[in-house]
Amino acid sequence: MFWDKKMETLKRGDLQELQLKRLKKTLNQVQKVEFYRKLLKDAGVKNSSIKTLDDITKIPFTKKQDLRNGYPFGFFAVPLKDVVRIHTTSGTTGKPTVVGYTRKDLETWSDLIGRNMTMVGITRNDVFQNMVNYGMFTGGLGFHYGAEKIGMTVIPSATGNTKRQIEMINDFGVTTIHCTPSYAMHLSEVAEEMGTELKSLKTGLFGAEPWSESIRTTLEKRLGVIAYDSYGLSELFGPGVAFECKERDGLHIWHDSYLVEIIDPETGEQVSNGERGELVVTPLVKEAMPLLRYRTGDVTLLMEDGCLCRRGKKIARITGRSDDMLVIRGINVFPSQIEHVLLKIPEVGNQFMVYIDRINHLDEMTVEVEINREFFSGELSDLARLQKKVVKELRDTLELRTTVRLVEPGTLPRFEGKAKRVIDRRGAI
Numbered sequence: 549m550f551w552d553k554k555m556e557t558l559k560r561g562d563l564q565e566l567q568l569k570r571l572k573k574t575l576n577q578v579q580k581v582e583f584y585r586k587l588l589k590d591a592g593v594k595n596s597s598i599k600t601l602d603d604i605t606k607i608p609f610t611k612k613q614d615l616r617n618g619y620p621f622g623f624f625a626v627p628l629k630d631v632v633r634i635h636t637t638s639g640t641t642g643k644p645t646v647v648g649y650t651r652k653d654l655e656t657w658s659d660l661i662g663r664n665m666t667m668v669g670i671t672r673n674d675v676f677q678n679m680v681n682y683g684m685f686t687g688g689l690g691f692h693y694g695a696e697k698i699g700m701t702v703i704p705s706a707t708g709n710t711k712r713q714i715e716m717i718n719d720f721g722v723t724t725i726h727c728t729p730s731y732a733m734h735l736s737e738v739a740e741e742m743g744t745e746l747k748s749l750k751t752g753l754f755g756a757e758p759w760s761e762s763i764r765t766t767l768e769k770r771l772g773v774i775a776y777d778s779y780g781l782s783e784l785f786g787p788g789v790a791f792e793c794k795e796r797d798g799l800h801i802w803h804d805s806y807l808v809e810i811i812d813p814e815t816g817e818q819v820s821n822g823e824r825g826e827l828v829v830t831p832l833v834k835e836a837m838p839l840l841r842y843r844t845g846d847v848t849l850l851m852e853d854g855c856l857c858r859r860g861k862k863i864a865r866i867t868g869r870s871d872d873m874l875v876i877r878g879i880n881v882f883p884s885q886i887e888h889v890l891l892k893i894p895e896v897g898n899q900f901m902v903y904i905d906r907i908n909h910l911d912e913m914t915v916e917v918e919i920n921r922e923f924f925s926g927e928l929s930d931l932a933r934l935q936k937k938v939v940k941e942l943r944d945t946l947e948l949r950t951t952v953r954l955v956e957p958g959t960l961p962r963f964e965g966k967a968k969r970v971i972d973r974r975g976a977i
C-alpha cells in the first residue's frame with residue numbers, strides 16, 4: 549500500500565508525538581557513532597534533555613565536512629556486515645562522502661520513493677524508464693527499487709545514447725521518465741531532430757539539480773508530460789525526502805521520516821515561519837547512518853499549512869545554496885531570489901549582475917539587468933517605468949531598496965559553467 553493515507557495525513561499532535569518517539573530512537577542509534585558520542589557530550593545533551601521537539605535546538609549541527617572527516621565508515625552505527633550497500637557522493641574537493649544502508653534502510657527508502665510516485669498517480673500499470681546514472685549516484689538504484697516496489701515495468705536505461713533512449717520510449721510505450729531537467733531538455737531536442745513524437749509519455753520526474761518554473765513549462769510542452777520536482781540527497785538516503793504532489797506547488801516532506809528545520813545560515817537560529825533559509829534535516833528512520841540536524845546547504849522555506857491533497861507541510865522549490873547568501877544591511881539575500889524576481893518580468897532578460905558596495909558605512913546593492921528587446925519597445929518613458937517596476941518587485945521580495953540599471957542586451961558578461969553574478973566590493977579598499 550503506497551498511499552499511506554494515515555501516515556501522510558496525521559494530525560499535528562499525532563505527528564509530533566511520532567516524530568519525538570523516532571527522534572529519541574535516533575538519539576540512541578547515534579550513540580553507536582563516536583563522533584556523536586563526543587558531540588552530544590561536549591554540548592551537554594543527554595537523551596533525557598530532549599523532552600519536546602523544540603529541544604532539538606540543543607543539539608549542534610552536523611556538517612558535510614564532518615562526514616568527510618569520518619571517511620570512510622566513521623558515521624556507520626552498525627557493523628559493516630550489516631551494511632548491504634554503499635553509495636558515495638561526489639566531492640569537488642577531497643574525499644567523497646560515504647553513505648551506508650542496512651537491508652531495512654533499503655526497504656524504508658524504496659517505500660518512500662514508492663510513496664512519491666503514488667502521490668502523483670503513478671501505478672503498476674505504468675512503464676518507467678530511469679535515465680540517470682546507475683553507479684554511486686543514488687537517483688539510479690533509488691528510483692529503480694522504488695518503482696519496482698509499486699510494480700511498475702522498469703527499464704534501467706541509465707544515461708547516454710539519447711537516440712536509443714528515444715527508441716525505447718516509443719517501442720516500449722514508456723509512460724514515465726526520471727532524469728535531470730537538463731537531460732530532459734536534451735532529450736526533447738534530440739527527439740525533435742529525429743522528427744519523432746514521444747506519444748506514450750505522461751509523467752516526467754525531474755531532480756538532482758535546481759530548475760525553474762519556466763523550464764517546467766518548456767519541458768511539459770516539448771515532452772508532453774506533467775513534470776514533477778523531486779528532492780533528496782544521498783546523506784538522507786537519496787531521492788525521496790520531498791516531492792511534489794499533483795498540485796505542483798511546493799514539495800511535501802515525508803514528516804514521519806524526516807524532521808525539518810529552516811535556519812539562518814549565518815546565525816544557526818531557526819528563522820520565523822515562512823522565511824527563507826537553509827534546510828536542516830534530522831532523518832528519523834535511518835539505521836546504518838543516523839544523522840542529527842544535518843545542514844543540507846539548500847535554500848528553501850516552509851510553506852503555509854494546507855494542501856488540497858491533505859498531506860503535511862511543504863517546502864518551496866530549492867532556490868540555491870546557502871553558501872551564496874549575502875548579508876546586506878542585516879538582511880539575508882540569496883542571489884537566486886533576485887533571479888527569481890527578474891525572471892517574472894518579461895521586459896528584462898535573465899542576464900544580470902549584482903554589485904554590493906559600502907557607501908558612507910551603508911551597504912548599497914545595485915542590480916544591472918539586460919533589457920529584453922522582444923518584449924520592450926524602447927520608448928524612453930517606458931524605460932523609466934520599467935526601471936521603477938524592477939525596483940518595486942525587488943523591494944517587495946527582498947525587503948530591501950536596490951538601485952536598478954537597465955542595460956542593452958548583450959552587454960553583461962556571459963559565463964561558462966557556474967555564473968559569478970555577484971560582485972561584493974565591500975571589503976575592497
Ligand SMILES: [Zn+2]
Pocket residue numbers: 793794795800855856857858859
Ligand atoms: Zn499536496
